Amino acid sequence: MPGRFLVVEGIDGSGKSSQVERLGHWLPRSGLMPAGARLLVTREPGGTPLGERLYPILLNRQSPIHSRAELLLFAADRAQHVEAVIRPALNAGHWVLSDRFSGSTAAYQGYGRGCSLELVHRLEQVATGGLTPDLTLWLDLSPQQARTRKPPSPQDRFEGAGSDFTERVAHGFRQLARERGWWRIPAGEPCTVVEAAVQAACHSTLAA
Numbered sequence: 033m034p035g036r037f038l039v040v041e042g043i044d045g046s047g048k049s050s051q052v053e054r055l056g057h058w059l060p061r062s063g064l065m066p067a068g069a070r071l072l073v074t075r076e077p078g079g080t081p082l083g084e085r086l087y088p089i090l091l092n093r094q095s096p097i098h099s100r101a102e103l104l105l106f107a108a109d110r111a112q113h114v115e116a117v118i119r120p121a122l123n124a125g126h127w128v129l130s131d132r133f134s135g136s137t138a139a140y141q142g143y144g145r146g147c148s149l150e151l152v153h154r155l156e157q158v159a160t161g162g163l164t165p166d167l168t169l170w171l172d173l174s175p176q177q178a179r180t181r182k183p184p185s186p187q188d189r190f191e192g193a194g195s196d197f198t199e200r201v202a203h204g205f206r207q208l209a210r211e212r213g214w215w216r217i218p219a220g221e222p223c224t225v226v227e228a229a230v231q232a233a234c235h236s237t238l239a240a
């Protein structure tokens with residue numbers, strides 16, 4: 033039996049990475065996974081050796097990248113990730129948890145940068161080869177809340193893109209969540225409350 037594919041999405045500062053880490057510890061002990069299945073925790077960009085090399089190129093705000101080139105680089109990162117990591121694991125019956133997937137490209141490069149949504153969608157098909165997550169958890173936090181949470185630090189290409197950009201990305205995530213049936217997790221609560229909501233969503237959707 034093929035494994036299950038879970039994705040966590042959200043704007044920068046939504047608490048996504050720490051929830052991925054918590055979920056990565058909890059899921060194998062949750063009783064939801066069949067005996068013998070392992071959980072692979074991975075991320076985009078960067079879940080493969082190629083992705084590790086693309087990551088600093090994509091994030092470094094010093095080197096300008098045209099929005100269409102940026103879109104293609106994220107698509108390349110994803111194609112490699114799907115073929116080399118995600119699909120082989122799922123085919124072997126394992127479960128995969130990814131910190132971001134194609135929804136991020138639709139939100140950041142589509143809604144945020146203004147790349148044609150039609151083009152984004154076509155490229156998504158190419159990059160994923162039609163693979164879609166079994167469950168996408170969307171950590172819903174407003175950009176204002178995210179800003180007050182995040183300690184000031186050197187900003188990457190996306191964190192430094194300005195508040196209008198972040199508003200468009202946040203709006204994109206809201207639209208995508210509706211269109212794609214993502215599971216909304218209110219992310220303004222304390223970490224343990226968010227974690228409990230994430231676990232409840234998994235029980236509701238993944239129980240055999």
Ligand code: TYD
Binds near residue numbers: 049131134136190
């Ligand atoms: P992020 O998950 O924030 O990584 P880190 O925790 O290491 O900073 O992702 C890095 C940035 O990449 C984030 O600002 C969103 C952006 N991004 C896109 O613009 N498009 C994409 O398709 C993906 C996967 C990420």
